[in-house]
């Protein structure tokens with residue numbers, strides 16, 4: 001492992017005022033997103049969509065890294081520039097989703113685990129040759145009356161740690177993404193309790209697998225009320241509870257925490273990030289690694305039509321800029 005290589009990548013990503021764009025929707029997910037704008041998902045429509053995102057003016061002013069899907073890593077701008085090169089020109093580091101998606105976890109009804117460890121080292125070597133400098137792996141945790149189980153929490157944590165070790169061995173910075181899902185009628189307090197068990201298990205596994213904490217990125221969900229919960233916690237409560245759980249379970253050696261948005265609206269996700277950055281006592285850089293919360297408005301404005309590229313880029317630019325401000329606590333809802 002080259003520690004210097006990992007630290008150099010971290011230094012370029014963990015820049016105040018900048019964050020990560022998650023554009024690594026798998027084929028199934030991007031097909032779902034395109035369906036919402038009545039567009040068929042083809043290799044070309046996916047390429048055109050990602051080209052629209054990546055060529056947004058001032059992209060690199062707010063984005064220090066982009067998570068790509070494997071197909072996108074090998075695609076090109078229509079002028080022939082490979083996307084990793086285009087992103088580098090924009091000032092953003094290319095990253096790659098390396099997990100192979102979710103499967104049911106045997107003997108754990110209603111729970112899942114992420115696959116993709118087989119052949120991972122060989123894939124990492126190829127992705128690095130193609131320009132990827134960081135990677136992402138996501139585990140999900142469903143909240144129900146009796147789940148997540150301790151078995152699922154432990155098994156998912158082990159997967160994240162195996163993956164992170166494989167990445168660091170290749171000089172690739174791992175984004176460790178444990179996502180506690182928003183789906184359900186659970187309260188904020190229940191989400192807090194699950195998140196603390198999850199983070200505790202994840203950092204225990206990372207320790208056991210000798211992960212260099214200074215050379216990783218944590219991509220967690222926030223502590224929020226379930227989307228079916230009658231009482232929705234306000235922005236301040238979410239910020240306070242999320243910071244409390246992070247301070248208890250995430251070592252200060254982790255350089256940067258880049259949140260996922262997980263089904264929050266674009267505006268709410270920005271407000272939550274901003275509220276957390278109003279508190280100046282955080283030991284880590286706190287920023288975004290949003291997918292939907294950055295892309296939703298742009299996708300709708302684009303609608304699959306080349307003539308809408310400029311208006312779609314304007315929509316993305318706005319979300320990038322506002323989240324850039326939120327990552328340093330300088331956003332205000334009046335800017336919407």
Ligand code: 5MM
Nearest residue numbers: 022024025026029260261262290291292
């Ligand atoms: C962009 O979506 C990512 C890929 O999801 P699938 O593997 O299910 O297609 C996803 O992992 C994403 O990076 C995170 O969930 C964060 O995105 P959101 O939309 O939750 O901010």
